[in-house]
Amino acid sequence: MTIDITGVPPERIVFSPSPLAELGNAVHVLAEPGHHPGHHAWATATAAALEPGLADRLLEADFMWRSTRSDFLMPPRPRETLAEELDDLDRMDDEKFVGAALEISCSPRYARGGIPSPLVDERSARRALDLAAARGPRQAAFAERMLAAPTATRAWIRRLLEDCDEAFFADTWRRIRVQLAADARHKTELMRRKGLADALADASRALRLEEDPDGSRIVVDKLMEARTAAPADAVTLLPSAFGRPHLIALYSPGWQPVIMYPAASREVGVPESVETVRLRLDALAHPVRMRMCRSLARGPYSTSELADAYGITAPEVSRHLAVLRRAGLLTTRRRGRYVLHQLDFSAVSRLGSDFLESVLR
Incomplete structure (x- = not known):
């Protein structure tokens, strides 16, 4: 996604926390x-303490x-x-607000040119009601109410967010806002000293800057x-404490681009690129390579040992090992005149425990 x-002037690319986004x-x-x-304890405790009416x-x-x-x-901006950001929302016109509220999930139409507000477009209204109905009668009733009485429903949404703030978010925001503000200041200073490319890379390995004679682009590595195009005024990047592993980019026509990225934390590991994940899944999809992984998970093997074990030629083994190596799934070391290969457990475990357990079974 680009x-x-x-x-866009560099000073108009802004890193800043947002209480509404974090809520x-x-x-x-x-x-x-x-x-x-990573937020299991917080979610369990918060959900258990919710007043039933608010939970509903x-x-x-x-x-x-x-x-x-x-x-x-x-x-x-x-x-x-939170009150100031909710006031900004109140100033948004009904068509734009309702269109965003009932977008529900992204679609090819969203990417190609936005979806007209269901307040003014009958097809959008039918789509919003159909998608809401698929999620149950409560959502269907809510969508119908919003289309019939958008002003009253907008006030209902504001009260809901304010009640969430009072019930649990205000305390949480006081705890995390310092971390998010520090992250935003660090990215801003890094951008000032070293440039936007370094600031994006520091925010996420899934963000990068592309520059050529035709212009400059922020590239977001997502499966989409x-x-x-950013308007002349700004691009906003929002650090999030609750966002990991999500990296969210707002790109709807008529809206200023916004990217929400996971703020720096003590979590171990960094996200791999989509291309790396694809290479690893392709590498493991082949039945011969999957069987080889059973041996490589148990200890180091040479090419000739694998050829003998699986009844194939050494060149065939080498080709399969090359695919696994390109995908970053092997560690390799030399012992005398032999090169020994072994499965990289740290890389494989990040793909999922089911595969790792199957090769160790």
């Missing part, structure tokens, strides 16, 4: 705790943050307080394809 930033991430963690094992209201509206974030939850 964001064209040609002509959106927090309610997402409550809706999908399986995405965020969160469930009613969770399609705005469960699978993705509605665009209005990623402010292009972050403020100091989309293009947008």
